[in-house]
Amino acid sequence: MIKSLDPRITRAEIELTNTIAPLEENDQWETYEVFHQKKRGDQHMHVGIVHAAHPEMALLFAKEQYGRRGQSVNIWVVKTRDVYTTDYEDSDIFDTVPEKMFREAGGYKVMEKINRYKKEHKI
Amino acid sequence: MNTATIKELLYKVADDLLIIGHRHSEWTGLGPILEEDISFSSMAQDKIGQSQALFQLLYKLGEPEADTNAFTRNANQFCNAQFVELPNDEYDFSTVRHFLYDHADQLRFEMLAHSSYEPLAKLARKVKGELKYHVFHANTWMVKLSQGTEESRARMQSALNASWNYALGLFEESKFEKELIAAKVFEGEVALKSKWLSAIIPFIEKAGLKLPPEKEWNPVNGGRKNFHTEHLELLVKEMGEVFRVEPHSQW
Numbered sequence: 001m002i003k004s005l006d007p008r009i010t011r012a013e014i015e016l017t018n019t020i021a022p023l024e025e026n027d028q029w030e031t032y033e034v035f036h037q038k039k040r041g042d043q044h045m046h047v048g049i050v051h052a053a054h055p056e057m058a059l060l061f062a063k064e065q066y067g068r069r070g071q072s073v074n075i076w077v078v079k080t081r082d083v084y085t086t087d088y089e090d091s092d093i094f095d096t097v098p099e100k101m102f103r104e105a106g107g108y109k110v111m112e113k114i115n116r117y118k119k120e121h122k123i
Numbered sequence: 124m125n126t127a128t129i130k131e132l133l134y135k136v137a138d139d140l141l142i143i144g145h146r147h148s149e150w151t152g153l154g155p156i157l158e159e160d161i162s163f164s165s166m167a168q169d170k171i172g173q174s175q176a177l178f179q180l181l182y183k184l185g186e187p188e189a190d191t192n193a194f195t196r197n198a199n200q201f202c203n204a205q206f207v208e209l210p211n212d213e214y215d216f217s218t219v220r221h222f223l224y225d226h227a228d229q230l231r232f233e234m235l236a237h238s239s240y241e242p243l244a245k246l247a248r249k250v251k252g253e254l255k256y257h258v259f260h261a262n263t264w265m266v267k268l269s270q271g272t273e274e275s276r277a278r279m280q281s282a283l284n285a286s287w288n289y290a291l292g293l294f295e296e297s298k299f300e301k302e303l304i305a306a307k308v309f310e311g312e313v314a315l316k317s318k319w320l321s322a323i324i325p326f327i328e329k330a331g332l333k334l335p336p337e338k339e340w341n342p343v344n345g346g347r348k349n350f351h352t353e354h355l356e357l358l359v360k361e362m363g364e365v366f367r368v369e370p371h372s373q374w
Contacts, residue, residue: 028156064162
């Protein structure tokens with residue numbers, strides 16, 4: 001057990017254990033999701049995963065697995081377990097009732113107004 | 124500045140890169156995990172590529188073509204430091220060597236980026252990014268393995284002890300040292316070694332390892348003057364095997 005240098009933690013008797021336990025044989029490090037950015041200003045895109053012992057190592061590996069062809073300017077790694085996801089069983093939440101014309105751009109008769117304006121001003 | 128002086132400098136840097144590149148490549152397929160295997164192999168390719176670029180500079184100075192130069196010389200014609208020819212042993216030694224060597228390599232190229240010998244300065248600027256990654260990789264593993272378990276720490280310390288005097292041999296001085304410095308081609312091995320010590324010591328401390336006491340520092344020199352361990356002969360034989368069988372084959 002690690003004894004904290006912070007007296008408040010020592011008083012609270014919180015057990016500080018080393019969170020990095022040695023791997024068992026044939027065990028794997030946890031995975032990190034890798035996102036790369038092709039150009040500064042572009043969105044980062046998900047490109048795959050790497051196994052790593054800690055974030056810095058994940059960056060090392062991500063660079064070689066996904067960035068070595070010289071097509072990246074930046075890489076993000078995120079622990080897979082820190083990614084929250086919807087369930088495929090719930091994919092019907094993305095369905096929407098098609099009759100809601102007021103939600104569609106076409107629901108607004110804007111084009112008509114635009115065309116009338118254009119005609120009036122001879123644009 | 125006569126070309127013999129430049130050639131000597133180019134040869135030692137090229138040979139270090141070629142030999143360590145070959146040693147690193149011996150880990151391909153055997154690395155501790157897939158991702159690390161790929162990373163380490165990729166760095167091995169970088170090293171060989173860097174050596175190739177230097178052999179091309181030598182070719183322009185009248186030396187044999189890059190492949191011929193790399194693959195047909197005998198061990199006693201190489202001027203790499205003995206450190207880089209030692210067998211890989213386990214991953215502890217390979218990691219420590221990678222750490223000690225790559226810091227020296229990066230700093231050497233940083234110095235060479237300001238060389239008055241423009242072709243070399245240009246090359247040094249070109250490989251900057253590769254070397255930065257190699258050092259980042261080395262630092263990460265050096266610290267991580269040293270802080271793992273009791274066993275991993277002990278192994279890293281013993282690998283560091285075993286490497287140390289060989290690593291000091293990277294800074295064996297050339298007989299042209301003064302001329303190189305005067306002509307601003309290269310600031311010299313003494314300056315490089317001092318920069319190297321300042322660079323590596325913080326990481327060694329962070330890793331919780333200890334350098335051998337200074338009175339025990341005893342550089343293993345000779346490599347630059349073509350004296351080598353028996354390991355280089357085997358390496359060179361294997362490395363050039365295919366080329367020697369069919370020197371004119373096209374790849």
